[in-house]
Amino acid sequence: MNARHTAAPSTDLDHQREAIAGLGHELRALVDATVRTVTPADVLHRVTDEVRRLTSQLTGRRRTRTEIPHVDEFPGGIRMFSPVTGPGNPLAPPVRVTPDGDGVTGHCTLGIAHEGPPGYVHGGMSAMLLDELMGWACSAAGTPAMTVSLQLRYHGPVPVETPLRVHARVTGTEARKVFVTGSITTEADGDRQLVTAEAVFVAPDPERARALFPER
């Protein structure tokens, strides 16, 4: 009885996460079509009306500003709606993060929706990828922490619609400070660093951690 009680919600949770990821995936395709299409205004107006109708179908309760989604494991686990890694967030590429020998590696391909100069990724988006991966590197090293200082160097433009690799690793710690480096390359040319980053993260003291990361 207890076992069934434990198993059932887990399966429900998996189904819910799959449904959320499925919607995120299709919305990403709609966003891509929206920023690329050369469609007459009357078609855009009709699609706009239908989008408004769809939004009204997502009825029911909406979570409040600081509420952790019930499908998440927080802190330190699944975040379905992260703007970088969340499969349920249409803004996220999403980046798939895997541990590697000396840190973490993220894999993603960015679309035209993330474009700065024509054909290339917005410089701020590269910052977002690196900040996120460097945070994962801190957690992977056992010292979850927050960015206090981030230095980015842009060596070459990062192409859109091209598989990318983002690497980050902790290089040292000093009291509550964690020092981290990161880089972005294409998957095809892993030796040519297009953007590099150095950051200082700080593990929040317990009081601040409670304020920033409220318990579920």
Added chain:
Amino acid sequence: MNARHTAAPSTDLDHQREAIAGLGHELRALVDATVRTVTPADVLHRVTDEVRRLTSQLTGRRRTRTEIPHVDEFPGGIRMFSPVTGPGNPLAPPVRVTPDGDGVTGHCTLGIAHEGPPGYVHGGMSAMLLDELMGWACSAAGTPAMTVSLQLRYHGPVPVETPLRVHARVTGTEARKVFVTGSITTEADGDRQLVTAEAVFVAPDPERARALFPER
């Protein structure tokens, strides 16, 4: 006759831009509902199917990777699909940029879709806002340029669902280098800088500019 010829496309262009901005606005609302809703999986599946159907309605030609949208003025003008300022890009808040006494100021409110720590803006999103505004500051100063180095300092968390002000200004130039500073505050407390940035931008040499910014 010539005058009418000139006026007609301009009006068409305005209508097209309005339609693009309208769709961007409604998609932003759908994205917000998607990342906030606590909706059963069956409803999410139904909405997913409808989103897929909508994407298929945005038929016709899709612009290619480096093609400038015909609704844009580029370089140096309107960019309808910018991921930061573009009203037609569902990923953009969008930021409204206005010149001020000594640089440029951007106004925006970020939603939960841009969340890092619960209730607060993702640190990378703050970087994206600052990188974008610092680029505008370069253009406003008559020296359009690209980021080569960006240093961010996070002094305090930036709240979501709160009107924000992003300020950037050029502090000096040296040959093709442009030095820029920037900051993020809330609209309510303009004295308390939550994130500050210093950057070096470089005006591309003509050959590189042609490669990065192809003529229409």
